[in-house]
Amino acid sequence: MTSAIGFSGVSRHYGDVKAVDNLNLDIAEGEFFAMLGPSGSGKTTSLRLIAGFERPTAGEIRIFGQVAQGIPPYKRNVNTVFQDYALFPHLNVRDNVAYGLMIAGTPKRQRQKSADEALGMVALGGYGDRKPSELSGGQRQRVALARALVNKPKALLLDEPLGALDLKLREQMQEELKTLQRSLGITFIFVTHDQGEALSMADRVAVFNNGQIVQIGAPEDIYYRPKTPFVADFVGSSNVLPPEFMNGLVGKSSYGAVRPEAVRLAEQGQSALVRSVSFLGAATRVTMDIGNVPMTMLMPKGAAVPKAGETVTVDWAAEDLHVMAPA
Template identity: 55%
Template sequence: MKTDESGDVTSAVSLRGVRKTFGDVTAVDGVDLDVRDGEFFAMLGPSGSGKTTVLRMIAGFETPTAGRVHLGGRDVTRQAPFDRDVNTVFQDYALFPHMNVLANVEYGLKVKKVGAKERRERALRALETVRLEGFEKRRPGQLSGGQRQRVALARALVNRPKVLLLDEPLGALDLKLREEMQVELKAIQRQIGITFLFVTHDQEEALTMSDRIAVFNAGRIEQIGTPAEVYEQPASAFVAGFVGTSNLIEGDAALSILGRKGVYSVRPEKLRVDTELDAELPEGDHSATGTVAEVVYAGAATRFVVDLDAGGRLVAMQQNLQASSMDVLKLRDARVRLAWRREHEFSITGPM
C-alpha cells in the first residue's frame, strides 16, 4: 500500500460532502469516503441506496450536485470520464459481438491510437492475467458467462487504470459460477495490485472479496469497516439486518433476558439450541427459552426459528455435523433453550 512523503496512506479515491439529486429525489446525501491505494473496496447496499450513483460520479458519468471527487489526490469533479484514470466493468459486460476476444480487448487502446504491436502485446498480457490464453479468436457468443466476464475485465485492465470500477459484474452469473468468479477476481486484484472499487447488493459477495466495506442506506454510508468489523460489530440496526440475519433482542425482552434496556443482537451461528431447558449453563452465558416455530433444513446447516417466551423471535443456525434432515425436522414445535456467550451480543442503535 502506497504512502505519501509524510507516511500517510495514499487515497486512490476520495469523496468529500458528495451529494446528488435528481429533481426532488436525493440519491446521495453527503458522502465522505476514502479508498486506499491498492485496496479491494466494496460498496454494499440495497437497490436505491445510492451506491451505483456514487460509482457513476467517480467514473464521471454523473456530476455531483455538491461536493468534490478526487482521484489520486487530483480533483476530477468536473472532468469528463475519458480524462479520469479509471475504467468501468458493467454488469452486462458490453462486449462487441462482431469482434473476437482479442479485438474486444484491444479496442480501448486502438481508440487511444496505441501502435498495433504494443496494442497486441498488452492485450495478450491482459488475457493471460485473466487466464484466457488461447481464446483470442473466439467471439463473445462462443464464450460462457464467466469467460465473457473475464474478457470485460481484461478490456478494462489493458488500459492500466489506477482504479477499476466494477458495477455488479457478477450479477448475471449463476450461483456456482459467481462463487468461482469471486475467488478469481480477488486473486487477479492481488496479482496486479490496483485499486478495485466494487458495487454489489450481495452481502456474501462483499464479505468474501473485500478488504473493507461501505454499507449504504438511503443515500448515506451507515458503516465502513473490514468484513469482520461490519459483520461482528454492526454500527446500526440496519447494518445488522442487511449484512447477515438480524437477531434483535429489544424492549421488554431485553430487560427480561439480559437484565437491561436497549436493542441488542446475536448472530444466528453464535446461538446454541438445547432441548434440555434446565441444563447448567457456563458462567457468564445468557439464555432464553422458547418454542421452535419453523425448521429450515439446508443440507450443510439448519436454521431454527424460535418464538421466545419473553417476546420476539430469534433465528439460530446449527451445522449438521451428524444430524440428518429427519432428526432436525422433529424439533418443530419443540420447547428449546437458546444460549450464547455474553461477548457475542452487541448493542446497536438506529431504525431498521
C-alpha cells in the same frame, strides 16, 4: 497511505429522490473496497460518480488527489467492468480488449500483443478471434475484466460483475479477482448486494442504505459489530433484538444482535416456540419466537433438531451478544 478516491459531502439528487446523500468516504490506494447495499441504496450511483457517468449535485470527489469536477469519463484514470459487461458485439474479443489502447493510439501490433497478454491473464488465451456472442457468461465477464485492466488503470471499478454468473462460477471468480487484485496491487472498488461476496473479498466494506453509508469498516467489524439494526439484519441476517428485550436482558435500552450460529439449545435461558425447521445441508435452520421477538438458530450437522410447535430453551454466550450504541 495515500488516498485513491475521496468523497466529501457528495450528493446526487434526482429531483426529490436522493440517490446519494452527503457522502463522505476515503478509499486508500491498493485497497479492495466493497460497496454493499440493497438495490436502490446508492452504491451503483456512487460508482458511476467515480467513473464520471453521473455528476454530483453537491460536494467534491477527488481521484488520486485530483478534483474530478468537470473531468469527463474519457479523461479519468479509472476503468469500469460493467454489470452487463458491455462488450462491443461488432468487434472480436481481441479488438474488444485492445479498444482502450486503440483509442490511445497504440500501434496495432503492440496493442494486439498487449490484448493477448491480458486475455492470457484471465485464462482466455486463444479466444482472441471469437466474437463476444460466442462466449459463455463467465468468459464474457473475463473479457470485460481484461478490457479494463489492459489500460493499466489506477483504480478498477466493478459494478456487480458476478451478478449474472451461477454460484459455482461466482465463487471461483471471487477467488480469482482477489488474487488478481493482490498481484496487480491496484485499487479495486466493488459494488455488490451479496454480503457474502463483500465479506469474503474486501479489505473494507461500506454498507449503503437510502443513499448513505451506515457503516464502514473491516469485514469482521461489520459482521460481528454492526452499528445499526439495518447492518445487523442485512449483513448476514443477525437476530436483531429490540431495546425493550435488551432492557430485560442487560438492563440497557438499545438494540442488540446475536448471530444465528451463536444461538444454541441450553438448560437455562430464554424459552422459545419453534415455528419452522429447514434443512440447509451443512446446517439446520430453526426459526422461533421468544415472546414476540423472532429468532433464528443455525444448528450444526448431527445436533438433535427440535420440531415445529415445540417449546425449547435457547441461550448464547455473553460475548456473542453484540450491544449497539443507543439510537
